[in-house]
Amino acid sequence: xxxxxxxxxxxxxxxxxxxxxxxxxxxxxxxxxxxxxxxxxxxxxxxxxxxxxxxxxxxxxxxxxxxxxxxxxxxxxxxxxxxxxxxxxxxxxxxxxxxxxxxxxxxxxxxxxxxxxxxxxxxxxxxxxxxxxxxxxxxxxxxxxxxxxxxxxxxxxxxxxxxxxxxxxxxxxxxxxxxxxxxxxxxxxxxxxxxxxxxxxxxxxxxxxxxxxxxxxxxxxxxxxxxxxxxxxxxxxxxxxxxxxxxxxxxxxxxxxxxxxxxxxxxxxxxxxxxxxxxxxxxxxxxxxxxxxxxxxxxxxxxxxxxxxxxxxxxxxxxxxxxxxxxxxxxxxxxxxxxxxxxxxxxxxxxxxxxxxxxxxxxxxxxxxxxxxxxxxxxxxxxxxxxxxxxxxxxxxxxxxxxxxxxxxxxxxxxxxxxxxxxxxxxxxxxxxxxxxxxxxxxxxxxxxxxxxxxxxxxxxxxxxxxxxxxxxxxxxxxxxxxxxxxxxxxxxxxxxxxxxxxxxxxxxxxxxxxxxxxxxxxxxxxxxxxxxxxxxxxxxxxxxxxxxxxxxxxxxxxxxxxxxxxxxxxxxxxxxxxxxxxxxxxxxxxxxxxxxxxxxxxxxxxxxxxxxxxxxxxxxxxxxxxxxxxxxxxxxxxxxxxxxxxxxxxxxxxxxxxxxxxxxxxxxxxxxxxx
DNA sequence: CTTAGGG
DNA sequence: CCCTAAG
Numbered sequence: 304x305x306x307x308x309x310x311x312x313x314x315x316x317x318x319x320x321x322x323x324x325x326x327x328x329x330x331x332x333x334x335x336x337x338x339x340x341x342x343x344x345x346x347x348x349x350x351x352x353x354x355x356x357x358x359x360x361x362x363x364x365x366x367x368x369x370x371x372x373x374x375x376x377x378x379x380x381x382x383x384x385x386x387x388x389x390x391x392x393x394x395x396x397x398x399x400x401x402x403x404x405x406x407x408x409x410x411x412x413x414x415x416x417x418x419x420x421x422x423x424x425x426x427x428x429x430x431x432x433x434x435x436x437x438x439x440x441x442x443x444x445x446x447x448x449x450x451x452x453x454x455x456x457x458x459x460x461x462x463x464x465x466x467x468x469x470x471x472x473x474x475x476x477x478x479x480x481x482x483x484x485x486x487x488x489x490x491x492x493x494x495x496x497x498x499x500x501x502x503x504x505x506x507x508x509x510x511x512x513x514x515x516x517x518x519x520x521x522x523x524x525x526x527x528x529x530x531x532x533x534x535x536x537x538x539x540x541x542x543x544x545x546x547x548x549x550x551x552x553x554x555x556x557x558x559x560x561x562x563x564x565x566x567x568x569x570x571x572x573x574x575x576x577x578x579x580x581x582x583x584x585x586x587x588x589x590x591x592x593x594x595x596x597x598x599x600x601x602x603x604x605x606x607x608x609x610x611x612x613x614x615x616x617x618x619x620x621x622x623x624x625x626x627x628x629x630x631x632x633x634x635x636x637x638x639x640x641x642x643x644x645x646x647x648x649x650x651x652x653x654x655x656x657x658x659x660x661x662x663x664x665x666x667x668x669x670x671x672x673x674x675x676x677x678x679x680x681x682x683x684x685x686x687x688x689x690x691x692x693x694x695x696x697x698x699x700x701x702x703x704x705x706x707x708x709x710x711x712x713x714x715x716x717x718x719x720x721x722x723x724x725x726x727x728x729x730x731x732x733x734x735x736x737x738x739x740x741x742x743x744x745x746x747x748x749x750x751x752x753x754x755x756x757x758x759x760x761x762x763x764x765x766x767x768x769x770x771x772x773x774x775x776x777x778x779x780x781x782x783x784x785x786x787x788x789x790x791x792x793x794x795x796x797x798x799x800x801x802x803x804x805x806x807x808x809x810x811x812x813x814x815x816x817x818x819x820x821x822x823x824x825x826x827x828x829x830x831x832x833x834x835x836x837x838x839x840x841x842x843x844x845x846x847x848x849x850x851x852x853x854x855x856x857x858x859x860x861x862x863x864x865x866x867x868x869x870x871x872x873x874x875x876x877x878x879x880x881x882x883x884x885x886x887x888x889x890x891x892x893x894x895x896x897x898x899x900x901x902x903x904x905x906x907x908x909x910x911x912x913x914x915x916x917x918x919x920x921x922x923x924x925x926x927x928x929x930x931x932x933x934x935x936x937x938x939x940x941x942x943x944x945x946x947x948x949x950x951x952x953x954x955x956x957x958x959x960x961x962x963x964x965x966x967x968x969x970x971x972x973x974x975x976x977x978x979x
Numbered sequence: 980c981t982t983a984g985g986g
Numbered sequence: 987c988c989c990t991a992a993g
Contacts, residue, residue, distance in 0.1 A: 871987065871988070872987065872988090874987070895982075895983085896981095896982095897981075897982075897983095898980085898981060898982090913981075913982090914981090914982090914983095914987090914988090915987075917982080917983075917984095918987070918988090921984085
């Protein structure tokens with residue numbers, strides 16, 4: 304499938320001669336390659352943007368909600384989505400009967416190989432017909448072009464014009480970038496960005512979308528701007544939905560998006576599209592940051608297959624016999640090691656994109672708008688809100704071995720037994736960030752990077768492993784009732800969680816041994832979020848049951864177990880303020896007393912161990928000795944680096960570790976080494 | 980448990 | 987950040 308949607312928005316200000324262009328390219332082909340076919344949510348998500356635009360055009364140009372017979376952008380997009388999804392389904396599983404539904408669009412287009420859609424009401428004047436004219440599926444690659452009108456100067460509330468009048472900013476929104484899209488926003492008027500949809504229906508030459516009346520100060524980030532815009536866009540869409548509720552759009556296997564529009568209790572409007580594969584994307588308020596789904600578990604599937612066909616398969620008795628038993632810690636450890644080993648393998652494989660069958664989670668991440676560079680804040684005054692939307696949980700991986708001669712029936716039985724053993728027992732919930740398991744329940748969202756590092760967040764179900772999770776005291780066993788947010792106890796994360804879940808478990812024996820039980824759980828945290836980042840961070844890491852065979856299996860098993868125990872911590876770059884504190888402490892304490900440094904300057908930062916501090920110092924010294932160009936990450940003020948060098952020199956000379964009386968001496972010694 | 984260093 | 991050998 305090679306669908307490429309190109310969407311261009313031309314934002315032209317005819318009042319001034321400062322044209323603004325918003326270009327948005329969505330290459331679905333790429334998406335298709337990068338993500339699991341079943342991750343239709345993403346695809347649909349990307350199409351949503353188009354949808355919004357299409358809706359807008361339509362509304363503006365026709366002012367009538369009726370779908371009519373004409374195909375408008377929305378339908379077009381929907382159709383494409385359908386097509387795309389169908390492809391995906393087709394390749395994924397062909398026998399399923401559930402996917403017989405066809406896209407309700409002209410078939411002549413369905414088969415099209417490279418399909419580029421071009422809607423081009425590029426000019427205001429053409430908008431009206433443009434929309435319709437293009438509504439027929441154009442066999443030829445086409446482009447959707449919309450002209451966006453800038454706001455009227457007077458309609459803006461920008462009174463105090465900063466000196467950035469003609470600053471041109473080009474940026475890329477995470478959202479688009481992540482889904483293979485590029486958004487360029489050029490703003491000639493740095494203070495205001497307004498995106499309008501052209502329409503001659505209004506008195507003037509254009510009508511507003513009412514969505515991008517964003518007025519931000521000149522220093523605001525463009526991304527933030529885009530956020531706001533998208534936000535408004537979202538709202539607009541919801542509104543539109545009302546009038547479109549009767550429109551039947553041939554979204555693949557699923558009637559209408561409107562059916563998915565739901566309202567959340569606390570006025571959180573949720574918009575989502577659900578496909579037949581229960582991939583439901585919920586757009587909570589803001590769609591700004593749409594993160595790509597990370598595939599991380601394809602390896603598992605492959606491995607299973609491989610194992611199945613491997614001639615090295617050992618005869619494996621009943622799974623039961625191998626249930627992770629908490630016999631001896633030694634045994635457990637070895638098991639963990641196996642996990643680790645496998646995990647690493649998977650990590651490598653995860654890079655390769657390939658079709659696989661695994662259900663993913665769709666946690667959504669939301670970040671507060673006013674999020675200043677949070678990472679820089681000395682201490683969090685404002686606690687960000689994080690929003691989660693968990694699509695489903697993956698059942699822990701199950702491994703089993705069987706003799707080649709065993710029957711499919713026995714295979715099924717074994718699988719079922721294994722699953723029952725896992726799911727029947729106590730389940731724990733694992734929280735993954737960047738594919739790494741967060742073990743400490745007491746860490747806050749911030750600390751774990753869930754809020755900051757919005758990359759990936761995932762949840763996995765795991766059987767209760769007595770020994771494996773020692774420091775996790777009383778975690779509510781059933782995942783359903785589990786808040787499972789490590790933040791629930793965190794002081795600075797005043798999150799209000801609403802957990803609504805519709806538990807629909809079903810079992811399905813996938814091709815080989817795989818099997819998933821699904822539980823749709825939706826967790827909405829907070830209310831005031833600005834951006835949503837659907838993420839898929841499922842590590843196949845979940846616990847697996849491996850036949851503990853007598854001999855050489857133990858080795859692997861051992862590795863596996865350890866993985867669940869030693870997940871690499873999430874990376875948390877030191878902020879400038881932290882560096883400052885570190886430097887200060889080292890200046891007085893020296894470089895050989897990291898525990899004291901820790902106590903002195905990072906006593907409250909549980910996630911900074913003295914080893915971390917030592918390491919940080921090491922890197923700081925290094926950083927200070929290289930050219931600024933070679934430095935990466937958040938730049939550390941030069942004066943701090945100077946202090947680092949000075950302190951480093953001093954303490955290495957004074958053989959460091961002594962009492963802490965060096966402070967004065969140090970100061971004197973250093974005198975005023977810091978030359979501004 | 981801490982340090983000190985290599986990875 | 988992790989891992990570990992050495993105090």
